[in-house]
Amino acid sequence: MTFLPKPKFRHPAIETNELGLTHRDYEGSISTLCAGCGHDSISSAIMHACYELNLPPHRIAKLSGIGCSSKTPTYFLGNAHGFNSVHGRMPSVLTGANVANRELIYLGVSGDGDSASIGFGQFAHSIRRGVNMVYIVANNGVYGLTKGQFSATADKGAKLKKGAVNSDSPIDLVAMALQLGATFVARSFSGDKGQLVPLIKAAIEHRGPAFIDCISPCVAFNNHEGSTKSFDYVREHNEAVNALDFVTERAPITTSYAPGDMQVVRLHDGTFIRLRKVGADYDVHDRIAAMNYISTREASGEVVTGLIYLEDHPEDMHDHLDTVSTPLNRLGDAELVPGQAALDKINAGLR
Amino acid sequence: MKPERFDPADYFHKVVDCQWACPAHTPVPEYIRLIAAGRYADAYMINWESNVFPGILGRTCDRPCEPACRRGRVEKEPVAICRLKRVAADFKDDVRPRMPAKSEFKNGKRVACIGAGPASLTVARDLAPLGYEVVVFDAEPKAGGMVRTQIPKFRLPEEVIDEEVGYVFDLGVEFRHGHRVESMSAFLAHDWDAVFVGTGAPRGRDLEAPGRKEAAAHIHLGIDWLANVAFGHVTKISKRVIVLGGGNTAMDCCRSARRLGGEDVKVVVRSGFEEMKASPWEKEDAMHEGIPILNYMVPKEFRHVGGKLTGVLFEKVRAEYDAKGRRSLVPSGEPDEFLECDEVLVAVGQENAFPWIERGIGIEFDKWDMPVVDQETMASTLPHVFFGGDSAFGPKNIIWAVAHGHAAAVSIDRMCHGLDPSVRPHPGYSLISQKMGIHEWSYDNAISAQQRLKVPLVENRKALGDIKLEVELGFDVVRAFEEAQRCLNCDVQTIFTEKLCIECDACVDICPMDCITFTADGPEGDLRARLNAPANNVEQALYTSDALKTGRIMAKDEDVCLHCGLCAERCPTGAWDMQKFNVKLPRAGASCRSTA
Numbered sequence A: 001m002t003f004l005p006k007p008k009f010r011h012p013a014i015e016t017n018e019l020g021l022t023h024r025d026y027e028g029s030i031s032t033l034c035a036g037c038g039h040d041s042i043s044s045a046i047m048h049a050c051y052e053l054n055l056p057p058h059r060i061a062k063l064s065g066i067g068c069s070s071k072t073p074t075y076f077l078g079n080a081h082g083f084n085s086v087h088g089r090m091p092s093v094l095t096g097a098n099v100a101n102r103e104l105i106y107l108g109v110s111g112d113g114d115s116a117s118i119g120f121g122q123f124a125h126s127i128r129r130g131v132n133m134v135y136i137v138a139n140n141g142v143y144g145l146t147k148g149q150f151s152a153t154a155d156k157g158a159k160l161k162k163g164a165v166n167s168d169s170p171i172d173l174v175a176m177a178l179q180l181g182a183t184f185v186a187r188s189f190s191g192d193k194g195q196l197v198p199l200i201k202a203a204i205e206h207r208g209p210a211f212i213d214c215i216s217p218c219v220a221f222n223n224h225e226g227s228t229k230s231f232d233y234v235r236e237h238n239e240a241v242n243a244l245d246f247v248t249e250r251a252p253i254t255t256s257y258a259p260g261d262m263q264v265v266r267l268h269d270g271t272f273i274r275l276r277k278v279g280a281d282y283d284v285h286d287r288i289a290a291m292n293y294i295s296t297r298e299a300s301g302e303v304v305t306g307l308i309y310l311e312d313h314p315e316d317m318h319d320h321l322d323t324v325s326t327p328l329n330r331l332g333d334a335e336l337v338p339g340q341a342a343l344d345k346i347n348a349g350l351r
Numbered sequence B: 001m002k003p004e005r006f007d008p009a010d011y012f013h014k015v016v017d018c019q020w021a022c023p024a025h026t027p028v029p030e031y032i033r034l035i036a037a038g039r040y041a042d043a044y045m046i047n048w049e050s051n052v053f054p055g056i057l058g059r060t061c062d063r064p065c066e067p068a069c070r071r072g073r074v075e076k077e078p079v080a081i082c083r084l085k086r087v088a089a090d091f092k093d094d095v096r097p098r099m100p101a102k103s104e105f106k107n108g109k110r111v112a113c114i115g116a117g118p119a120s121l122t123v124a125r126d127l128a129p130l131g132y133e134v135v136v137f138d139a140e141p142k143a144g145g146m147v148r149t150q151i152p153k154f155r156l157p158e159e160v161i162d163e164e165v166g167y168v169f170d171l172g173v174e175f176r177h178g179h180r181v182e183s184m185s186a187f188l189a190h191d192w193d194a195v196f197v198g199t200g201a202p203r204g205r206d207l208e209a210p211g212r213k214e215a216a217a218h219i220h221l222g223i224d225w226l227a228n229v230a231f232g233h234v235t236k237i238s239k240r241v242i243v244l245g246g247g248n249t250a251m252d253c254c255r256s257a258r259r260l261g262g263e264d265v266k267v268v269v270r271s272g273f274e275e276m277k278a279s280p281w282e283k284e285d286a287m288h289e290g291i292p293i294l295n296y297m298v299p300k301e302f303r304h305v306g307g308k309l310t311g312v313l314f315e316k317v318r319a320e321y322d323a324k325g326r327r328s329l330v331p332s333g334e335p336d337e338f339l340e341c342d343e344v345l346v347a348v349g350q351e352n353a354f355p356w357i358e359r360g361i362g363i364e365f366d367k368w369d370m371p372v373v374d375q376e377t378m379a380s381t382l383p384h385v386f387f388g389g390d391s392a393f394g395p396k397n398i399i400w401a402v403a404h405g406h407a408a409a410v411s412i413d414r415m416c417h418g419l420d421p422s423v424r425p426h427p428g429y430s431l432i433s434q435k436m437g438i439h440e441w442s443y444d445n446a447i448s449a450q451q452r453l454k455v456p457l458v459e460n461r462k463a464l465g466d467i468k469l470e471v472e473l474g475f476d477v478v479r480a481f482e483e484a485q486r487c488l489n490c491d492v493q494t495i496f497t498e499k500l501c502i503e504c505d506a507c508v509d510i511c512p513m514d515c516i517t518f519t520a521d522g523p524e525g526d527l528r529a530r531l532n533a534p535a536n537n538v539e540q541a542l543y544t545s546d547a548l549k550t551g552r553i554m555a556k557d558e559d560v561c562l563h564c565g566l567c568a569e570r571c572p573t574g575a576w577d578m579q580k581f582n583v584k585l586p587r588a589g590a591s592c593r594s595t596a
Ligand SMILES: Cc1cc2nc3c(=O)[nH]c(=O)nc-3n(C[C@H](O)[C@H](O)[C@H](O)COP(=O)(O)OP(=O)(O)OC[C@H]3O[C@@H](n4cnc5c(N)ncnc54)[C@H](O)[C@@H]3O)c2cc1C
Pocket: B060, B061, B062, B114, B115, B116, B117, B118, B119, B120, B137, B138, B139, B140, B144, B145, B146, B147, B150, B151, B179, B180, B181, B182, B198, B199, B200, B201, B202, B223, B226, B248, B249, B252, B356, B388, B389, B390, B391, B395, B396, B397, B398, B399, B401
């Protein structure tokens, strides 16, 4: 928490992107979160991803629910559209917005409480519907905003600061997203921007429901010994399945990696991501294998991170519903209110 | 890239760009904060300790601090450090009770200072309170040296000189005025424990060209003419005046000429306008007073009719640069230009002259006939004779004269205590946390967006009518406050404690200037290229940590840090702290005699 406005001065040699914007043009107002909160690093990673992708901020809509994590959209992309919904209802509002205007980039920002407790159903349905969005959960294992009660993602046996032990089974949002049909599933860590930024970039470029579970230590209530969402714990148990280079060029770049270690993945808009495999021979295109893999590794106490699953030919909700491609706000009265005759025709078709 | 030996005193001093650049190492940000707090006398005394002449320097200093000021790299212009110093002098109350008392104690050592310019007066100021018997000799009736005889009164009123020279003599320093030392060997026979030569660079360089001798009555050497103006021997000048030369003396000449009846006054320089020696602000002031500056013109002939000057003929040149970037002026091929005038002031340089120091008495002179002087101790080749100010290495400025005076005083004090003057004690330092609460600091860490304020001037019509009327009005307290708030408090340092860092990135994310990076270690050059913002200014240090838990290091580029403290406010563990750095430079007295 800081009371000063962030000074407007910027580095004299600060770089600009293709739009002539600096990374600081992607800032929002100054964060009121606790000093050191992992959520602020996620905000920073989102800003860098948007900057590097040359996205005009006003083409982005950021939506959130309630929680420290859900407050963060105020602290990035000040010139983007924003909607702070009630607790756990972000996915529905996002879905509605997307139905009305598919041309914006939808960034849903939520917390583990917001998505795995009160909003669990909303989370599930937005994913299984295939809404084209980036859904990021800033996962700290607690309800930070209400002073650190265990959330539904807290591991069984994890301890609160004052010693209370969690006896309930955890919800693994990555496993849920895989099962529910998300076409892009990743896990990352707020303390590793080298991994997080390219993941967010790839998720934004992906057309379909992209889910990122980002472990984000709560320095106030869940960064102590006995926590499984602390900086130290995650760093010690982090098992990255791959490392990502996001390549915006429209042709794959030949690299110096041995062929078996590299996987080049083409995204819908012709951009590429390069995956450098680390450790196990992991295939990001096999949903069932991915589910197996994370279950076994997690059973042995490891936190699997990286790009976990990617569907190369994703479909999105609009494909299924055959909706009009023009945003509703650009349609005229005639198209939006076609009149009694059109309604009669529809009704007749349903009889 | 942790350096072999990290020297905190030097490292953190260097971060305070202004203080490091100041030859006398005045603690600039400290006095600027005191001005903002309205504590003018405190601000004055901090200056007085370091530079002895705050009121004089606050009007005339060459201000090497300002081009160094970090604010100039962050925004357009540096903090008006110099003119804030004047604010301290203008608004202070009586500071006499704060001055050191005349020393009751006498240590039995006798020190002579030849010349009563700023260099000698600094030696006297530093030594007298320690019990030395200091005697200052000057050929002139009043002390101050060129500060009194050269700098025009419209830039520096006489009362300011009287006041600040007075504080030195109040310490019990003896002044033998009207006493020109004619023979050094005779002078040394008086068994001084130490002799300091602060006789300046008194000779104006002349310009040989046809007609110079014939029209001599209308051609004057700038520094002699200015002295005559200062003494009131010269009170007017013809209507049309040409000033030759591009240094600060030329600027003082032309501006004085405008005030003594010169209506058509021009400055003509050989070089280009940009390469002129005069400070940019001096040129600006001259032009503001309606004085054109003509460049790339080399005087060729003084034209006259029977000894009465009619004008100067100039050859037109242009600059040419060789492969090494060295400039030469070559004829441009344009026809010569004749400029009419009635009088000429020649201000093309100053020289040293030591006709009164016999050769062969142990004081060695080099091939340019300059005394051989040690840069650090100011000692000549005769162990108890020291030089300083313009007499040591040629004409410089007041603040360098003061710095030389401090250094010589240290040498003299060590020598008189049987210590080797060439051994200089290392500076001490302190670092004190400024933290008052979670996001509260004992300094104002908000960053003002205010641009540099201009010092208000007396309107030209009035200023040009009175050569003694000070042309700058100085900042009032409101402007002084606004200007003071522009200072970035570079002495409040960002201090990092590796063992507390959890690598949460909070400082990296908040830093408005992208100063901080966590990355793999490497050699400096490589590291500089890998930081979040390129660290291209190699004059500015990288502050680096040892390896952290993840094996990376923290590297901070000091270059454009605002000292806003946001990194420390955002750090959840206190790994960053804002600590006020204070360097304790050894000065004559106990601090220079310790062997630490
Ligand atoms: C026109 C002009 C304008 C200037 N403006 C500025 C300015 O704005 N800011 C700035 O920083 N600097 C300025 N300077 C430079 C500055 O004045 C000098 O650098 C500074 O005064 C040098 O100080 P000093 O102690 O070495 O000796 P000086 O100030 O030169 O004093 C030497 C003294 O020694 C005396 N002396 C010499 N020989 C003998 C002898 N044999 N016996 C007894 N006494 C002797 C002289 O009478 C003189 O009083 C200016 C110089 C000139 C010429």
